[in-house]
Amino acid sequence: MKFFLFHLMPYADLDLSATDKYNTSWVTLPNSYYDPKKGHLLYNRYLDELEMGDTLGFDGVCVNEHHSNAYGLMPQPGVLAGSLARRTRNVKIAVLGRALPLLNNPVTVAEEYAILDNITGGRLIAGFVRGIGAEYHSWTSNPALSHARFHEAHDLIVEAWTKTGPFPFEGKHYHFEYVNLWPRCYQEPHPPIWIPSQGSTETIDWASHPDRRYVYLQTFSPKSALIKYMQQYRDTAERQGWQAGPESLGWATPIYVAETDEQAVKEARPHIEAFYQKFLRMPPEMIVPPGYTSLKSMQQMMRAKAELAFGEKNIEEVMANGMFLCGSPATIREKIIEAGRDIGVGHVLSMLQFGTLPADLTRKNIELYAREVIAPLRKEFGVSGPEMAAAE
C-alpha cells in the first residue's frame, strides 16, 4: 500500500452564497469573487501542506488540473509541481492533470513532464486526463472530439518520450514536422503514467491494455463504484492476458481523522459539506456537454435520470456511501485495510484538505493521518516508506 497526499487547492475563502447566486462555482462564477491577497496566502499555505508530505513519510504528493473555478486553483499544475520539485526530497510528485484534449499542442506536456522528471531525478508520475465537462465550456474545446484528441495527444507524448527525434507526427488533430524533445525523460522509458477517472468502461479498456498497463485511479466515488471498477480493471487485464495487482489500482478520496469518531464528524462537517454542496456544484449541462461521453452512455444516463455523484449531499450521506472517510485513526485504518485487502487498492490518495477546511485542522489532519494511520498500516501491510527504503 502506497500513501499519497492529494491537494485540490480550493479557493477556501469563497463567499459561498455566490455559488447559490450563479448555481455553480465553475465556468460562469465571476472571478471578482477571487481576492489575490487571500490567494497569495492560500497558495503558500497549500504548498506548505503538501511539503509536509515529504517529511511525514508519505510516498507521494499530488496536484491536479481544473480551469475557471473556485473548486481548485491549479489550472497550470506544472507550476505547482515545479515548486514542489525543489522543496521536496523523497516523495513522488504526481500531476493528476493534464487535460490533453484541451491542448492545441500536447508536446508542451511532454516537455513540462520531462523537465519535472529531470529536476526531481525521476520522482515524477505523469497523469493524463480528459478534464471534466466544465473544462470544455471554459476553454471552448469541442467535447465531441474529446476522446479522439485524448488518444492522439497521448500517442504523440509517449512517442516524443520514447522515439529518437526528430520525427514527424501525422495525426488527424495534431500534425508536427519535427518532434524532437529536449530534455528527454530521466526515467526509462518514461515516467509512470496514471489515469484518473470517475469510472468508465472505455477508459478501463484503454488503460489496462497490455501495451499500456497504466495505473487506474478511481476518484470521488461511492464504495460500490470503487469495488466495481477495481474488479473491472482486473477482469479486463486478465482477459487481455495479464494479472493486474494492487500496484495498478488507486483510489482518491477525502479523509478526515480526529481523536474520536464524534470529534471528526463535528470538525469536518461544514467543510466537507461546503466541498460537495458548493465547490462541486454544477448543472448537468455543464458537467456532461454533448459528446463528452458516448451517445449510448449519455442516453442511458438521461433515461435513468441518473443522479450525478455530486449534489446536495450532507456528511452522513457521503460517509455512508464511502465518498468521505471520517473518524478516529482506528476507523480510518479499518477502512483503508478493507480497501487494500478486500478491494485490491494499492495506492490511497488522501485529500486531507477539502472545501473550507482551515489551516489548523488541515495540519492536525495531516499529522494524525501520517502518525496514526500510515505508520501503523505500513507495519500491517509490511511495506516500507520512502525514507525507510532510502535507509535500507
Added chain:
Amino acid sequence: MSAVKDYFETIEGCKTHILRAGEGQPLLFLHGANGGRWLPFLDDLAKDYDVIAPEHPGFGTSDTPDWLDNTGDLAHFYLEFMHQLGLDNVLLVGTSLGGWISCEIGVRSTQALDRMALSAPAGIHVKGVQKGDMFLWNPEQMVRNLMYSKELQDKMLAMPVSDDERDMALRNRFTTAKLAWSPRLYNPDLAKWLHRIRIPTMILWGRQDKLIPASYGERFNELIPGSVLKTFDECGHLPHAEKSGEFTAAIRDFAKG
C-alpha cells in the same frame, strides 16, 4: 394535399432519411440543430411545391458517416444529394444550422439552385455581438430562449417527450456540438466568400432571437449582394414555427420573383 412520403436513400454512403410531399418546383428544406421533423409550415408549402425535407447526416434517423467533420462536408453532401435526386431549379430554404449549410452550398455552387431563403442562419461571427450559449441552456431554458411567445413556450413545455424522442434530441445535440461547438456556430472562412452567392437571396429573422441576435441578419444582408432582409416582430429564433403563416407567405412572394 398529398401524403408525406417517408423513405431512405443512400447518398455518399450515408443512409439518409427523407420526408417529401407536394408537386411543383423542388423546395429543399434544411433543418436546424433541433432536427428535422415534418412541421405544419411544410404541409402548407407542399400545396405549391415539391417539398423535400431530409434529415442531415448525423441527425434523426439518418446515419452518421465517418466523413462527417464540419458543415463544409454537409455542403458537399447536399450538392451530391441534389445531383443524385436529379433536382434542378431548387428553392433552397434553410433555418439556423440549415441556413449555415445553405450558405456553404451557395459559396461552392449555385448551379442547381434557383434562389435561397435563409432563416436566422448560423455560419458567421459579428465581433462584439454575443450569441446565446445553447450548450449551457437546460431543456426548459432552451424552449424559452428559442421562442418569443410565452404561450407557445408553455405549450411546448407541456408536451410529453417520449424516451425515443429524448434519445433523438440527444443525438442531434451531439452532432451539433461536433459541427458547431468551436468556433461557436460559425466558420471563420465563410464570410469572406458570401459574395459568391449571386442568386436571389432572402434573409428572415425574428427580432427577439436570443440565440443569434437579429443584427446578424443585417450583416448577412451586407455580405450577400442583392439580398433582401425581412424581420418578424415578437418572434424568436424559429420564425418558421412561431410565425409560420407569415413565413410561408414570405417564401411564396419571394419565389414568385
